[in-house]
Amino acid sequence: MDFAPILLRWRFLADALWMTLLITGLSMLFGSLIGVVVAIGRTYGGRVLNATLSLYVDTMRAVPLLAILVWTYFAFPIAVGWTLSPVVAAVIGLSVHLGAYMAETIRAGLTSVRQGQMRAALALGMSRAAAVRTIILPQALIRMLPPIGSLLVFAIKDSAIASVIAVPELIRQSQVLAGVTYRSFEVYTLTMGIYFLLCYPVARGVDALYRRVAYLGAS
Amino acid sequence: MTLDWGVLWDHRDQFLHGVLVTIELTVITMALAMPFGLVLAFMRLSRLRVIRGLTTAFVELFRSTPLLLQVYWAFYVLPSLLDVQFSALTTALIGLVCNVGSFNSETFRAGILSIRVGQTNAALALGMGRWDAMRHIILPQALRRVLPALATTWISLFKDTSLVSTIAVGDLSYEALQVRSETYRILEVLTGMAAIYWLLGYPQAKLVDLIHRRWRTVE
Numbered sequence: 001m002d003f004a005p006i007l008l009r010w011r012f013l014a015d016a017l018w019m020t021l022l023i024t025g026l027s028m029l030f031g032s033l034i035g036v037v038v039a040i041g042r043t044y045g046g047r048v049l050n051a052t053l054s055l056y057v058d059t060m061r062a063v064p065l066l067a068i069l070v071w072t073y074f075a076f077p078i079a080v081g082w083t084l085s086p087v088v089a090a091v092i093g094l095s096v097h098l099g100a101y102m103a104e105t106i107r108a109g110l111t112s113v114r115q116g117q118m119r120a121a122l123a124l125g126m127s128r129a130a131a132v133r134t135i136i137l138p139q140a141l142i143r144m145l146p147p148i149g150s151l152l153v154f155a156i157k158d159s160a161i162a163s164v165i166a167v168p169e170l171i172r173q174s175q176v177l178a179g180v181t182y183r184s185f186e187v188y189t190l191t192m193g194i195y196f197l198l199c200y201p202v203a204r205g206v207d208a209l210y211r212r213v214a215y216l217g218a219s
Numbered sequence: 220m221t222l223d224w225g226v227l228w229d230h231r232d233q234f235l236h237g238v239l240v241t242i243e244l245t246v247i248t249m250a251l252a253m254p255f256g257l258v259l260a261f262m263r264l265s266r267l268r269v270i271r272g273l274t275t276a277f278v279e280l281f282r283s284t285p286l287l288l289q290v291y292w293a294f295y296v297l298p299s300l301l302d303v304q305f306s307a308l309t310t311a312l313i314g315l316v317c318n319v320g321s322f323n324s325e326t327f328r329a330g331i332l333s334i335r336v337g338q339t340n341a342a343l344a345l346g347m348g349r350w351d352a353m354r355h356i357i358l359p360q361a362l363r364r365v366l367p368a369l370a371t372t373w374i375s376l377f378k379d380t381s382l383v384s385t386i387a388v389g390d391l392s393y394e395a396l397q398v399r400s401e402t403y404r405i406l407e408v409l410t411g412m413a414a415i416y417w418l419l420g421y422p423q424a425k426l427v428d429l430i431h432r433r434w435r436t437v438e
Contacts (some may be wrong), residue, residue: 064416078406195284
């Protein structure tokens with residue numbers, strides 16, 4: 001066992017880790033935006049909108065991320081005549097996939113806030129939009145913290161699949177490193193350790209944070 | 220751009236073979252990961268601290284790292300470590316079963332812990348042993364309760380089987396990507412692959428929703 005050839009190239013792995021964090025962060029950001037819009041549309045938007053959006057959500061639940069990423073990178077550019085870089089394609093694919101799961105989580109949070117809260121806000125003369133924004137959403141967001149924490153862990157882990165379309169993130173660069181150094185055991189074990197150190201504290205941290213703020217979501 | 224959708228029909232044997240392997244992988248993995256997960260759950264509830272600690276480490280490691288990396292690890296590292304050669308299919312199953320088994324163990328553990336202590340106490344008061352109480356009183360109730368969670372894991376597993384295509388197991392993704400490189404009909408083949416996954420996965424997603432509605436826990 002010899003980690004030296006890998007540790008010598010630590011800068012290479014640091015860049016890969018940065019790429020993993022970048023695509024995770026961006027897909028979390030855009031996924032949340034998609035999630036909020038879709039969840040509000042499904043909860044308050046009426047029947048037709050609900051049916052359309054639920055088709056999107058269930059499609060993302062049914063099709064593997066690998067198929068979505070490969071399609072976004074290889075097939076989508078042919079259909080529309082653009083070229084996409086692997087990173088852009090990965091962020092689009094990851095966001096569209098994560099957005100569906102976000103939407104379901106946020107919707108569950110929104111519907112968990114009792115109906116009386118909305119009625120009280122309307123009775124006070126608030127518009128529906130204002131009621132959702134200032135009364136429902138703040139309570140729902142607190143309650144959504146644990147499931148959003150697990151989605152963040154899933155987002156980190158799912159970003160690994162972007163290696164299939166040659167995004168230079170941790171897994172992809174580990175393969176490169178294993179090829180250069182012939183040290184598969186050390187490379188993959190080290191990468192496993194890096195992912196564990198990324199994901200495990202996130203899961204525990206969100207749990208701890210939730211325990212401290214849970215009372216804010218109670219009504 | 221001229222599209223040639225006939226390419227899908229021309230390679231129907233390959234696609235069909237891929238679909239069968241995908242279904243086979245999902246079914247076999249779940250069949251093995253259920254008993255494995257149950258054993259892990261018992262070990263985490265063990266009274267011996269060593270067993271509890273080791274099992275927790277195993278479960279958390281597999282839950283906190285990407286499945287793709289676990290599959291690579293089983294493919295590139297495990298054989299040299301144990302000095303045995305597995306087929307790609309066996310390697311894929313080892314990775315999938317360890318991963319899904321870890322998630323199942325948490326599901327089972329939560330289910331077992333959710334049954335009120337009074338149930339165990341009553342069984343013990345009736346003169347049952349601990350193991351009999353677990354087998355006849357706790358487990359039947361717990362298993363019913365965790366069915367929705369297991370269904371959710373099932374559909375994740377169905378999607379995750381696509382990742383084993385990276386170690387050349389001939390599932391639907393692998394076969395489709397092969398057809399793509401043989402024919403260069405990228406848009407048609409990748410769209411076809413996503414559509415087949417959708418046709419298989421969408422009814423499963425709907426079934427999962429149904430199971431969630433039917434078996435919702437009511438205390």
